[in-house]
Amino acid sequence: MQDQRPNIPPRARSACAVVTKPLELFRSLYDFGAMTATKPKPRKKNLSHDIRESLLALLENDAYGPGAALPSERELMAQFGVGRPAVREAMQHLQVMGLVEIRHGERAKVAEPSIGKMVEHFSGTMRHLLATSSANLEHLKTARFAFEKAMAQEAARMRTTSDLERLRRIVDAQAGAMSDMTSFLTHDREFHRALASISGNPIYTALAEAMFGWLADFHADTVILPGREQLTIDEHLEIVDAIEAKNAARAAKAMHDHLTRANVLYHRTYLASPEP
């Protein structure tokens, strides 16, 4: 009596489940047809898959604002007429997707959807991908290369005076932290993030931040080499100067040189004597 929907008579659901799937019943109530691409969907997927789609539609259509509390697992269980595992797996899936937040003892809450959070959830998979395939790592380096150059150009076009001040402040702080390697890297990361944020597009910011993190994890590219801190500072300053001058081409070249230098130095230093 302690657990498991005490109101419903036992066997009632299981019996009806044979005749008509409870999910289809629920679907007919809300009827979200043709959401994405008009599929008849006769496929036999998981039960949790159906539940997840129902929840997803609920999150999109209904007035579940960010931070709102979802029904408890038991309630959903009774509502959908399925067992707890199905509800649970669906909720877990949504959590992995970054759409809800589940904490022990509390009700699940609707997470506010944001690009940044999504990319963060994404990172685990990306790291695995990079760890298993060195080719993908090269591709990512290439992509970041192009991306950062585009960011530099965009920043040169759109920068305001406050943007410029912020960049200079970061570079100054970085120059003052040359002794502390960790702090130096943090400022380096912030520099690139600030650069991307000038565009005003959160997708750019999130991507820049994520790419930096991914590559830093594998000590590839973007790595700061001991003894070369001053060079890094100088290159950052050149980038800022180009942005101040609103010279997109010069900014792109400065960023190009910056990343190329880092990459070349990396290969020269680490590939000669592999591994610490």
Add this chain to the structure above:
Amino acid sequence: MQDQRPNIPPRARSACAVVTKPLELFRSLYDFGAMTATKPKPRKKNLSHDIRESLLALLENDAYGPGAALPSERELMAQFGVGRPAVREAMQHLQVMGLVEIRHGERAKVAEPSIGKMVEHFSGTMRHLLATSSANLEHLKTARFAFEKAMAQEAARMRTTSDLERLRRIVDAQAGAMSDMTSFLTHDREFHRALASISGNPIYTALAEAMFGWLADFHADTVILPGREQLTIDEHLEIVDAIEAKNAARAAKAMHDHLTRANVLYHRTYLASPEP
């Protein structure tokens, strides 16, 4: 007796679990320390979280090639000394991340990691994000705008003769499918995918494909309007011509005009009479 590790005496695991967590025992056997960022990790997370990390490390370190069959849930259960739900949730999580493939009746298999598959798994979240926030949709449109321009430039620099032939073949096919809207859109999609694939970077290809799909789902940008098919073809041809001439600037401008036109037309047509 039918289920649940018949060999282990009951209560044996639970008893030891109080004294020393079985996971730490397992960890000490393999000892993957300092994989990502040297965290002491005293946090109290889920049990399934620990299991997932163990499995993750297993996938990365051991010789589990793509397509290899993982141990069954019951085996893992016994191996880690935890219940089936914990193992199950961990596996589900890995499946959502796209690292394993689980089918009813078969053993779970290691999925071959690929950028494209990862982006595909990503799509559900992205769609939700776009459905709930129109601002993000605008940001995505901007990002795709810049991305496609960069792709056009890259293609103009790197295109080979066979790339060119492929592009022209696609445009020809598209011109021949002007009557069938669905087919026309398919060819349009293929055109942009082929353009991105010229770069040789699978990340670009996957992103181009994904962005097209996301935006097409919301009828925003990139939409093909009835009666304007010939214009689309002409613009595609201009892009191909620019790429043939290896003129990056011209290619970028052609792509710019192409996407701008589509966007303007969209606003003019659909915003006047909202919704079908």
Add this chain to the structure above:
DNA sequence: TCATCTCACTTGTCATACCAGTTTAAATGC
């Protein structure tokens, strides 16, 4: 009034049973 504590309610985990697909190998028919 405020701090504390208890208790109801939540999710997390375990255990068991059974269902539903898949594979495999033995039994059967030719």
Add this chain to the structure above:
DNA sequence: GCATTTAAACTGGTATGACAAGTGAGATGA
């Protein structure tokens, strides 16, 4: 002997019950 069929033994999927553990709010005490 060989191909087909059938059944047994896997596999994951679902349901349910019980309990542990965490959270929060209302009751209780000072």
